[in-house]
Amino acid sequence: MESSPKYLDPKTLAKVKDLEVRARRIVEGFVSGSHKSPFQGVSVEFAEHRQYTPGDDTRHIDWKLFGKTDKYYLKRYEQETNLVCNLVIDTSESMKYGSGKMTKLDFTRELAAVLAYLVLHQQDSVGAAFFEHKLRYLIPPSGQASHMNQILHLLAVCQPANVTSRIGPVLNELAGRWTKRSLVFVMTDGFDDVDTMIQGLRHLRHRRHEVALLHVLDPAELDFPFSDVTLFKGLEGLPESLVEPRSIRRAYREEFEKFRREVEVGCRSADVDYMLVRTDEPLDRLLTRYLSTRASRRSLA
Numbered sequence: 001m002e003s004s005p006k007y008l009d010p011k012t013l014a015k016v017k018d019l020e021v022r023a024r025r026i027v028e029g030f031v032s033g034s035h036k037s038p039f040q041g042v043s044v045e046f047a048e049h050r051q052y053t054p055g056d057d058t059r060h061i062d063w064k065l066f067g068k069t070d071k072y073y074l075k076r077y078e079q080e081t082n083l084v085c086n087l088v089i090d091t092s093e094s095m096k097y098g099s100g101k102m103t104k105l106d107f108t109r110e111l112a113a114v115l116a117y118l119v120l121h122q123q124d125s126v127g128a129a130f131f132e133h134k135l136r137y138l139i140p141p142s143g144q145a146s147h148m149n150q151i152l153h154l155l156a157v158c159q160p161a162n163v164t165s166r167i168g169p170v171l172n173e174l175a176g177r178w179t180k181r182s183l184v185f186v187m188t189d190g191f192d193d194v195d196t197m198i199q200g201l202r203h204l205r206h207r208r209h210e211v212a213l214l215h216v217l218d219p220a221e222l223d224f225p226f227s228d229v230t231l232f233k234g235l236e237g238l239p240e241s242l243v244e245p246r247s248i249r250r251a252y253r254e255e256f257e258k259f260r261r262e263v264e265v266g267c268r269s270a271d272v273d274y275m276l277v278r279t280d281e282p283l284d285r286l287l288t289r290y291l292s293t294r295a296s297r298r299s300l301a
Helices: 010-016 063-069 104-121 147-157 167-177 194-206 219-223 245-269 283-300
Strands: 046-051 073-077 084-090 125-131 135-142 183-188 210-217 230-232 241-243 273-278
Touching: 010 104, 010 283, 063 073, 084 104, 084 135, 084 167, 104 125, 104 147, 104 183, 104 210, 104 283, 125 147, 125 167, 135 147, 135 167, 167 183, 167 194, 194 210, 194 245, 210 219, 210 245, 219 245, 241 245, 245 273, 273 283
Parallel strands: 084 125, 084 183, 183 210, 210 273
Antiparallel strands: 046 073, 125 135, 230 241
């Protein structure tokens, strides 16, 4: 676990700490005032405690627990847990590609860590799912501060597997497992059958989750800057290929943009947010731009 904190860069956190992760649609379990809630005047069951912070409603302090610990804790109830956010992280072999200092998976780890931090910092709940051809790890959502350590640990130890990703079936499985509606961030390069992936995203939307696909791509995949004869090593079962890049650059870029647009258009048709994530863009700038855009759309909803 000693390597876990590297995914929470203090400089990045200082720039994004005031950003908020908000839902734009009605999702179960939101507290009135922070998020929209479909529940009005219903009885609720106790879910967990969280530590009191100045400004919290003192009516929910657990005085019995105060008597035992001499610390203030609030009771949180099943329908009073705020935003429920689930992070879905692709750890397939293609995610280990990187033309610069960071691979796509490295960048995704940092992105997921900061999103988890922001959600917990605003006293909401976050969970995480790691997959390649199947679901590898599933962390149920929680609002406990200690939950961050579990997520950081799995981000640190989860390595790319030498198998082909199967995004669609994994999303279908998650749609069946997650009974409470939530905000779902799917972080992947999308290197799979696009129709099947979109079908999985539709399944999550059918279950009334709010879904965003963060399409993580390396700049070299998008721009194809190679000039000299290059040996490209295949990932996820593809063979090596010795290529003279200049002869295929135009065709490659047209084909890759066609793929990217197919993913984007598929997301739009499924009522899923789409965000192109280039791994050469500073994380704080990317999150500021994306979350600010989400906030402005929410205000118009």
